Amino acid sequence: MGINIINANNKMKQISKDLLVERGVSIEAIAQIVYDLQIKYIPKITIEDCKDAIERVLDKREVQNAILTGIELDKLAEENKLSQPLETLINSDHPLYGIDEILVLSIVNVYGSIGFTNFGYVDKLKPGIIGKLDEEGKQPNKCNTFLDDIIGAIAAAAASSIAHNFEDDKE
């Protein structure tokens, strides 16, 4: 059965977006982070530009795969369905775990290496929805270890996409 779904990119995209909503993340909330990252460089940018860029990022198969895998691991950790010590590593967002950062590299990379800087920056400062997810993840029975990195990576990739389009417009 899954075959039709997983070969259909548009269905994979919808499933990914539904998962983000289920975990409390709206496209608007991510767009706000992208806007704050880019307004300094592109004063004429709008929230709509940022939402369009996020849609382009979510079109990518590697982004959909990372969303599906990361959120699954968060949910399994919350439900205590992972083996030890992995469950503790993920539930505690252990500083040496690092698989969350590795997983989202496939998202950060989608528009080239210029995404790295923005990813690290938002991952450290945790603006807007990212900080909210990080706080929420510290509650018992709640785990956002992968999700906050996923959102930071989507925002960073969307910012890269906007930078590419803006530079091309300069020609």
Added chain:
Amino acid sequence: MGINIINANNKMKQISKDLLVERGVSIEAIAQIVYDLQIKYIPKITIEDCKDAIERVLDKREVQNAILTGIELDKLAEENKLSQPLETLINSDHPLYGIDEILVLSIVNVYGSIGFTNFGYVDKLKPGIIGKLDEEGKQPNKCNTFLDDIIGAIAAAAASSIAHNFEDDKE
């Protein structure tokens, strides 16, 4: 409880090695792949050198994290404990999934970028235990989607470690 385990690197290493054995992978089988990769460049190399190099790779926290996470996903896929369509993507080792390759980057990277070449090579040719795992993973109720990449990455990293040591000996 997990806290003591996850802060003790030697316990994390033992758990990782036990998991490999549980999934049918011996250090000897990986050492054979490393040996075949390096004998052309270092004629005096021994299987013992290769086993030592694998032990050094398994000492690394990022390698342990990748082993724990990847094998967990394989096992959950086998036991039909993942959501759809993720379960189908992992169980079928879907050509566009790619998270297995991303996850093991943290292993391949452990001794620098010279590991990439060997990783791609063994991932494509699937020598020895890697081919066996790949075949086994095609059986119903069996999934080695992450494991075969993990073994290829450990072998590639061990080969890099040997190359580093050998070059330093030349001084």
Added chain:
Amino acid sequence: MGINIINANNKMKQISKDLLVERGVSIEAIAQIVYDLQIKYIPKITIEDCKDAIERVLDKREVQNAILTGIELDKLAEENKLSQPLETLINSDHPLYGIDEILVLSIVNVYGSIGFTNFGYVDKLKPGIIGKLDEEGKQPNKCNTFLDDIIGAIAAAAASSIAHNFEDDKE
């Protein structure tokens, strides 16, 4: 002056293609490698499909940047215009140098992590033009340390692009 050129993606692409030709690499020669990589999986594939995929890869800014930078370093090494010991590291394609593999990561990544496997494979086996460049680079006053990795990475990315398109066609 350079400003207009570097903001015009199509000019950057033409410069990159001209550089490849100057160094003895035709799109046809790369297409043959892509074809040999994919014919096993997609029997109906044509050389034209492979050339189209390479053109898509060369459209990407990060690929153009890697081509310009890598070939420049090869040429400077050939002309003895680099400082020591960098010149010797690059001219000898030193096994621990590894910056060539790192540089082309931005190419390999362009269609996601599924490019890693093909890159490592061709980098090791050196089919067609890659083997020819590798041999040529061993001659005195000739250096292809970056170029052979660049060609392998373009071929691997093109193969990934074809795999993405083919899977989408299955829907």
Added chain:
Amino acid sequence: MGINIINANNKMKQISKDLLVERGVSIEAIAQIVYDLQIKYIPKITIEDCKDAIERVLDKREVQNAILTGIELDKLAEENKLSQPLETLINSDHPLYGIDEILVLSIVNVYGSIGFTNFGYVDKLKPGIIGKLDEEGKQPNKCNTFLDDIIGAIAAAAASSIAHNFEDDKE
């Protein structure tokens, strides 16, 4: 001649350190960035701990390679010895160039993926010596396009090394 130097890791390290000093970067200046990154998490940390961590990072062959290559490109750009349009791309630190971020991935990765966050953060905020290099690089006849990323990457890797050691001490 270069052969003895490039096979001797300690000589490669000294050359790398000399290059940093030649370009105006002291170990102390990098240590201050590492200290500011880690004091929040490890209140007992000292500047000496940070300097030790930087020395460990500089011991790594892949770090030395990145330093040698990146600073060479900066210097060649300054001296107008690169071809166009590469010279303009590097001299202007063009927002779509991105090879500087790719090159230093080999440094950031040295202690695993936890370095990404710190790298992006310092690359964006440009504390201390990084900001100074960035400003200096905007002067005519001066180029620090690669150097500021190299310093950010060394600081991020050193912070990762400290985090690893500190967690191991908790056992």
